[in-house]
Amino acid sequence: MEHMKPEEIVELFKEKFNDSITNSRIEIKTAGLKKNSYSLIWLEIKPKDFKEAVKLLCTIQFPHFAIISDNDTGEEVKLTYHFSLYYGERFKEISLNLTTNLAKNSLKIPTITDLIPGAQTSEREMKEMMGITFEDLPDLPNVFLPIDFPKDVYPFRKDEKGIYPLSKNGKHIGGNISVKEEEVKKVE
Numbered sequence: 001m002e003h004m005k006p007e008e009i010v011e012l013f014k015e016k017f018n019d020s021i022t023n024s025r026i027e028i029k030t031a032g033l034k035k036n037s038y039s040l041i042w043l044e045i046k047p048k049d050f051k052e053a054v055k056l057l058c059t060i061q062f063p064h065f066a067i068i069s070d071n072d073t074g075e076e077v078k079l080t081y082h083f084s085l086y087y088g089e090r091f092k093e094i095s096l097n098l099t100t101n102l103a104k105n106s107l108k109i110p111t112i113t114d115l116i117p118g119a120q121t122s123e124r125e126m127k128e129m130m131g132i133t134f135e136d137l138p139d140l141p142n143v144f145l146p147i148d149f150p151k152d153v154y155p156f157r158k159d160e161k162g163i164y165p166l167s168k169n170g171k172h173i174g175g176n177i178s179v180k181e182e183e184v185k186k187v188e
Helices: 008-018 046-059 117-130
Strands: 021-029 037-044 063-072 074-087 096-102 108-109 133-135
Touching: 008 021, 008 037, 008 074, 008 096, 037 046, 046 074, 046 096, 046 108, 046 133, 063 117, 074 117, 096 108
Parallel strands: 037 096, 108 133
Antiparallel strands: 021 037, 063 074, 074 096
């Protein structure tokens, strides 16, 4: 199988999605005693083309999906899907990080579980912890939060929907989770 170079992959995405790619970069890093190099690709794409970008990624090679990371930036939530191409091929693996930004007033994105079933656990985590709606993701019970966890409270959020919302000056104002005072007994 012919392996695409990181520059070719970035160019392919830019050709296909044109103005929808808002940022891209390639990092070359080294690791180990022999300083073997590896590549990381960072692509930021508008939400409307996100799923199509994952489909394109699958045409290069079926990617290894690792996880979704998130960042509540205040005005929006940034989701980064971490993939690997040529997974397990020594010194040929390429990490591809596909990022999209969702406005806080529209935290919706299509699920990719029909393309990559292994993404379900991460999407469910983002649903529970950030309040993201993944369109066409089955509505299953919580995996990470207890069944009696307060509705519309999202532990990873930094706004009024988080566990400990911040005031404008950055101090915790709390109140979304009731605090139970329990006696702590010393065990001897």
